[in-house]
Amino acid sequence: MRSAKDFFRPLAVGAPQPLTEIPFRPSRMIHFFDPGNEKMAAKVPDLAPRVDVLLGNLEDAVRADRKEASRAGLVAVAKATDFGDTQLWTRVNSLDSPWGLDDLLTLVTEIGDKLDVIMVPKVEGAEDIHYVDRLLAQLEAKAGLTRPILVHAILETARGVANVEEIAGASPRMQGMSLGPADLAASRRMKTTRVGGGHPGYLVRTDPVGDDLTAGRHTYQQDLWHYTIARMVDACAAHGILPYYGPFGDIRDVVACEDQFRNAFLLGCVGAWSLHPAQIEIARRVFSPSPADVSWARKVIAAMGDGTGAVMIDGKMQDDATVKQCRVVAELADALAAKDPELAKAYAEVSDD
Ligand SMILES: CC(C)(COP(=O)(O)OP(=O)(O)OC[C@H]1O[C@@H](n2cnc3c(N)ncnc32)[C@H](O)[C@@H]1OP(=O)(O)O)[C@@H](O)C(=O)NCCC(=O)NCCSC(=O)C[C@H](O)C(=O)O
Numbered sequence: 001m002r003s004a005k006d007f008f009r010p011l012a013v014g015a016p017q018p019l020t021e022i023p024f025r026p027s028r029m030i031h032f033f034d035p036g037n038e039k040m041a042a043k044v045p046d047l048a049p050r051v052d053v054l055l056g057n058l059e060d061a062v063r064a065d066r067k068e069a070s071r072a073g074l075v076a077v078a079k080a081t082d083f084g085d086t087q088l089w090t091r092v093n094s095l096d097s098p099w100g101l102d103d104l105l106t107l108v109t110e111i112g113d114k115l116d117v118i119m120v121p122k123v124e125g126a127e128d129i130h131y132v133d134r135l136l137a138q139l140e141a142k143a144g145l146t147r148p149i150l151v152h153a154i155l156e157t158a159r160g161v162a163n164v165e166e167i168a169g170a171s172p173r174m175q176g177m178s179l180g181p182a183d184l185a186a187s188r189r190m191k192t193t194r195v196g197g198g199h200p201g202y203l204v205r206t207d208p209v210g211d212d213l214t215a216g217r218h219t220y221q222q223d224l225w226h227y228t229i230a231r232m233v234d235a236c237a238a239h240g241i242l243p244y245y246g247p248f249g250d251i252r253d254v255v256a257c258e259d260q261f262r263n264a265f266l267l268g269c270v271g272a273w274s275l276h277p278a279q280i281e282i283a284r285r286v287f288s289p290s291p292a293d294v295s296w297a298r299k300v301i302a303a304m305g306d307g308t309g310a311v312m313i314d315g316k317m318q319d320d321a322t323v324k325q326c327r328v329v330a331e332l333a334d335a336l337a338a339k340d341p342e343l344a345k346a347y348a349e350v351s352d353d
Pocket residue numbers: 031032033034039040043057060061154156179180181182183184195246247251274275276277
């Protein structure tokens with residue numbers, strides 16, 4: 001482990017100064033596109049103003065014989081597009097793949113000034129982040145970059161989950177973490193073939209009534225991902241970085257997608273991946289606090305004055321802890337409103353009530 005004194009020193013001569021804090025930038029939806037797919041790449045200029053993050057995906061879902069084309073496509077899209085205040089991220093191929101090294105070498109050299117975050121898949125432990133950290137510092141120095149590229153880890157192996165805290169704290173570059181439910185299910189030998197979401201076989205059943213073990217017993221489907229998301233949220237909060245849900249693969253089932261995203265939002269996640277344009281609005285809706293919640297949060301903050309003591313509002317006790325909860329909601333609303341004029345209007349309307 002690096003000493004505390006060295007933690008915020010650049011890892012290569014001439015590399016940018018590491019950040020001491022990860023700035024909060026709206027990232028409700030990380031929209032995946034394949035930059036080697038001409039149809040998808042052509043939609044990027046129209047998509048950019050509609051999403052918080054555009055992610056050029058080079059890893060899984062890109063065929064092996066299309067890896068170089070996708071990498072080149074991302075370079076071309078990044079150079080040709082004005083992203084405004086929308087972030088550009090990429091997901092590179094895994095560190096043990098034949099493409100991961102060339103992804104990093106090419107992208108930092110060619111478009112490092114446009115890339116905000118590099119998502120690293122299948123991170124197993126702090127050693128993977130340390131490798132990327134040093135390499136990025138060398139490449140940034142060589143490219144003359146003036147701000148550090150941040151790193152986002154996907155939690156998608158059993159070992160990665162076991163090491164989640166050390167991954168979250170491995171580098172000042174760590175921006176956040178996403179759940180990767182498909183690879184994680186395979187790594188754990190879980191028996192679901194879905195990408196995220198619940199499973200009808202994973203349930204609890206109400207007790208039997210009398211001797212009949214079958215009649216009148218209700219079952220409730222449970223969430224396969226609750227444990228991992230909760231661990232990830234704690235690790236991220238402890239290290240000042242941001243947690244994300246990841247992908248929901250049943251594109252058609254917009255209802256269950258919204259449920260999964262909302263569970264993650266309530267547990268502390270700030271966003272999710274959108275794999276298809278249909279999921280963009282779902283993420284925007286879910287990961288933006290409702291005007292009613294913002295109105296309530298502001299009311300509590302106003303009533304609590306310096307934030308100490310206890311008061312009753314609408315029959316509910318408020319104190320030092322609830323005002324902190326309300327500040328989380330109100331500060332998120334302010335940050336999102338600064339980017340999203342529609343939300344700004346909705347939040348302004350409720351404060352006029
Ligand atoms: C899932 C898809 C393959 C579906 O594509 P398609 O069959 O073309 O869908 P549609 O016909 O409904 O598309 C309508 C139009 O929208 C365009 N489109 C589709 N998806 C996107 C997109 N993501 N960005 C931009 N544009 C998109 C289509 O081209 C159609 O256009 P047009 O014909 O002009 O009307 C496809 O959506 C897709 O490939 N999505 C991304 C998949 C992906 O990135 N997967 C990897 C992430 S999940 C993962 O890796 C698992 C994770 O790591 C884990 O372990 O859990």
